[in-house]
Amino acid sequence: MANTTPANRPLSPHLQVWRFTPTMAASITHRIFGVGLYTGTVALAAWTGAIALGAEAFAPVGAFFASPFGNFVIFGYIWSLCFHLLAGIRYLYFDSGRGLGPKTATQTSIAIFAGSIVLAILIGLAALAARGAS
């Protein structure tokens, strides 16, 4: 055992060997959106940095987030955060030993997809309304 190197350990099964099910879709989406939020947090740190540096440094950052592509990025961040939040609550529920039956797990995975999309659209519309009013 002492000679076992990390390289010899088995890796997780890769995506292509999995049959598509709502539960696996929720699992991989949780990961992918987690990586998206990682990028979003880098952007958020850059945003706070630009504010600290002053109006001149902030101008291109502000222009980016105000652009159509910037709006798309913000919407992606909002959806990712909504999904990761709902999925995270689902995982905490799993950790309590409940909700692990195939039927319940499938239903809750569909619910977090639907719930996060509805939430993200509502937040996006509210943000557009707030921007229009300001």
Next chain:
Amino acid sequence: MSKKGTPTFVMQRASAVILAPLAIWFLWSLTVNAGDDFTAARAWLSDIKNALLLGALIVVGAFHMRIGMQEIIDDYIHGRLRGALLALNWLAAIAIAAVTLLSIATVAF
């Protein structure tokens, strides 16, 4: 990762529980302040309540995402690249937290 599995698992859940309310607060803030210009954004960040909550969101977030990304690297990457990516992941998390805290301190105090 060997022998650190359980503490890592617990830390990831503990940070998730802290992040959940902060994420809801941030989504709400993002919504009501959409379209703010530099002056308004700076005024928002100067408010001590916003500064503390945003600082907590990003610092605890950096802690949480460092663990999550390490899990992904451990699952899919092996060989020499793995060590480099793990180091880069640590660096990124520390840099994000440092830049944020420094910026917030500059603006708020």
